[in-house]
Amino acid sequence: MKYEVLVEVRLRPGIADPQGATIERALPALGFEGVDDVHVGKAFRLSLEASDEPAAHARATEMAQRLLANPVIEVSTVTVMGAVESAASSASASAAAASASATASPAARNGAR
Amino acid sequence: MAAKIGVVVFPGSNCEHDVVKALGLFGPSRVEADLVWHGARSLAGYDAIVLPGGFAHGDYLRPGALARFSPVMEAVATYAADGGPVVGICNGFQVLTEAGLLPGALQKNRGLRFLCTAVGVQVCTTRTVLTGESTVGADLSLPINHFEGNFTCDAATLERLRAEDRIVLRYTANPNGSLDDIAGVCNEEGNVVGLMPHPERACDAMTASTDGMGLLESLVVAATRHAQVPV
Numbered sequence A: 001m002k003y004e005v006l007v008e009v010r011l012r013p014g015i016a017d018p019q020g021a022t023i024e025r026a027l028p029a030l031g032f033e034g035v036d037d038v039h040v041g042k043a044f045r046l047s048l049e050a051s052d053e054p055a056a057h058a059r060a061t062e063m064a065q066r067l068l069a070n071p072v073i074e075v076s077t078v079t080v081m082g083a084v085e086s087a088a089s090s091a092s093a094s095a096a097a098a099s100a101s102a103t104a105s106p107a108a109r110n111g112a113r
Numbered sequence B: 001m002a003a004k005i006g007v008v009v010f011p012g013s014n015c016e017h018d019v020v021k022a023l024g025l026f027g028p029s030r031v032e033a034d035l036v037w038h039g040a041r042s043l044a045g046y047d048a049i050v051l052p053g054g055f056a057h058g059d060y061l062r063p064g065a066l067a068r069f070s071p072v073m074e075a076v077a078t079y080a081a082d083g084g085p086v087v088g089i090c091n092g093f094q095v096l097t098e099a100g101l102l103p104g105a106l107q108k109n110r111g112l113r114f115l116c117t118a119v120g121v122q123v124c125t126t127r128t129v130l131t132g133e134s135t136v137g138a139d140l141s142l143p144i145n146h147f148e149g150n151f152t153c154d155a156a157t158l159e160r161l162r163a164e165d166r167i168v169l170r171y172t173a174n175p176n177g178s179l180d181d182i183a184g185v186c187n188e189e190g191n192v193v194g195l196m197p198h199p200e201r202a203c204d205a206m207t208a209s210t211d212g213m214g215l216l217e218s219l220v221v222a223a224t225r226h227a228q229v230p231v
Helices: A018-032 A053-068 A091-112 B016-025 B073-080 B091-098 B156-163 B210-226
Strands: A002-011 A042-051 A074-084 B003-009 B030-038 B048-053 B088-089 B105-107 B116-122 B140-145 B148-150 B169-171 B182-186 B191-197
Touching: A002 A053, A042 A053, A053 A074, A053 B191, B003 B016, B016 B030, B016 B210, B048 B073, B048 B091, B048 B210, B073 B088, B088 B091, B088 B148, B091 B105, B091 B191, B140 B210, B148 B182, B156 B169
Parallel strands: B003 B030, B003 B048, B048 B088, B088 B191
Antiparallel strands: A002 A042, A002 A074, B105 B148, B116 B140, B116 B169, B169 B182, B182 B191
């Protein structure tokens, strides 16, 4: 079974987050008053093979701890978004995925330069 | 016999030739420096290893995060555990912390600015392979060139670093927000050292400072000594 997973990585509480602080200071200038606790981090979306949802969560958590986050300065949160239909069992899904990747790839190549 | 010093090249390293050239100033009778590709699985025959500055693996994810999975890093870990001198400069320091060979982490500079300037640093201990020939309290002028050089660690680790005399260099005027002004640290034994300043770029009067030569002299002495250790 394949599961779509969201891994969020953010700085540990107590570690200075100058990006978050700068954005927080900028928001009132655009009229967004009353916003606080702005934090900047990273989000990873991936799909992975696992026997069930707890197993998917466990695999993603290990990935987060060993690679996606640096435990000295960062913490991570893993959310299993749900099961995804495998491409083999759904021709329409695979066609949709193929067209999505075809439209995405030129932009991705440009971004890599 | 000349000490053989290997300078590791990751895809994206860019200071490896500076290090080889600076080590070349000691002359062929004392030092033989060459490049080691990151795919190497053995460091046999080397008397010291340098991880140079740059952007190993593009610094993707985090500086050093992917470089630590390069095949050579397992060899570096074994080499370090056997007492071999290992020095990580700038990106090399980041790689050593990600690999767990040195404590702490290097986060973005306070103020979010890339810093390219000369800074003052003070030698805090002479028990390491990079400062063995120096004196405690010596003031050096060295260039820094980094965005992620803000050293941090938890309070217990900082306490250990202080108690075990493992803070190697401190900035005299903290440029990047580093905890306790730390510019370089070492492992328990003092044979693995990481620092953000670039000693290899302060070896020629034309570059305004030659203070890097004293640190590299210590490394050459440590490498020569390691060469005499029976295998």
